[in-house]
Amino acid sequence: MDTKPAGDRRVRRTRAALRQALVELVLDRGFQAITVEEITERADVGRATFYAHYRDKEDLLVGIVRDLAEDRERLLPAVRQAHAEGFTGLPVKYVFEHAEQEKAVYRVVLRGEGDGRALREFTDLICAHAESAFRARTEELGVVPRIPLDVVARAWTGELIGLLTWWVENDTGYSAAEITAHLRDLSVYGRVWATGLTPSDAPGALDLTP
Amino acid sequence: MDTKPAGDRRVRRTRAALRQALVELVLDRGFQAITVEEITERADVGRATFYAHYRDKEDLLVGIVRDLAEDRERLLPAVRQAHAEGFTGLPVKYVFEHAEQEKAVYRVVLRGEGDGRALREFTDLICAHAESAFRARTEELGVVPRIPLDVVARAWTGELIGLLTWWVENDTGYSAAEITAHLRDLSVYGRVWATGLTPSDAPGALDLTP
DNA sequence: TTCGTTCCTGAACAACATGTCCAGTAACTA
């Protein structure tokens, strides 16, 4: 039941096996559909052992997701500093690269497996980062937003999560750098620009949302 | 087990009670956590009766979601025609209004309850609508997109779903009309415009995504 | 290498949820 760092080799091996087994099974058949016995079977571990480490399926999943978040947070400060001093947003390209490395777990999270709590936390994290970054930037420049920043942050978060999900679930043919650049341009300059219209074609030219 | 339209009053009442009970319980404690017995208890229906109508929890949820989609589709053509002949996109304001009317069920769907299949279908539906609409519009105007339209469609869908989710889950203080207008402006003109900068401040002024 | 500790294991257990079946009773439609 202790989820602290593991000094014993047996503990490390057992947990790693259980985690990998869970991720594989979830991607295959969905979190809801799998049983603890199937997990331990695939991990080649006694069922009793499972309960020595985790309370239930959920607990195991939470552990996996927490480690993923820690891994991401661990490398973040360095990436941040390389780009801008005091920058408070989440470096998007780094997120896509991290998702590429840990594609399986990102799929599990972004599918909302395990009641979707992990996805909700990820979403809220990004949104909070974004809103504070937007707020800091507009105040720094002394401009008054035409659209409330909570709305801007939610929409931006939606774009990011939506594209990221699509990207890890399909072979889109875009690299992390490409998709990041597209997302940035589209989000910053809008659909009029992105679709190749001149400002004079707008407004209304791409108003697909009556 | 027959899920066809109900002629018998008893059938209508039973199904309505079961559906309402499921939605309430799901919003309260999550789909995974509730049992069939709890559903029938709250609906004040015998447990055996449940299985006379639905195979399991999932089946009941699917029925609810299918009815929601049918309800939305039923009114869609009229709304569409009122705005633009041959318009193929999803009228966003109408979606928000529909979500406001059926807030409880939209919450269930947008939370990804019940393994998230309903949410995924909703997302894909919107994305397909959007991409075909963007494609038709750019071809009609003979412009070459700066950003691939599959990317644009995914990002736009993310904005819509993200904002819609946030809107039905919180008291944001924005009306359906307001949030729709914000979403449209932000998406069409981009963050530079939305935050009140002039074009000369860009590029980079709001590039929060290194 | 040895020794004391910790972990893994299979088996057995009670508790609970699921899905099915049935026969009696009530509610419905025509």
Next chain:
DNA sequence: TAGTTACTGGACATGTTGTTCAGGAACGAA
């Protein structure tokens, strides 16, 4: 009113869950 259909509680087999325990194996430290 009569004939059909739906609802009901109860009982049942099945499968999953989470706990416990005692023996044996693997571990880290000395």
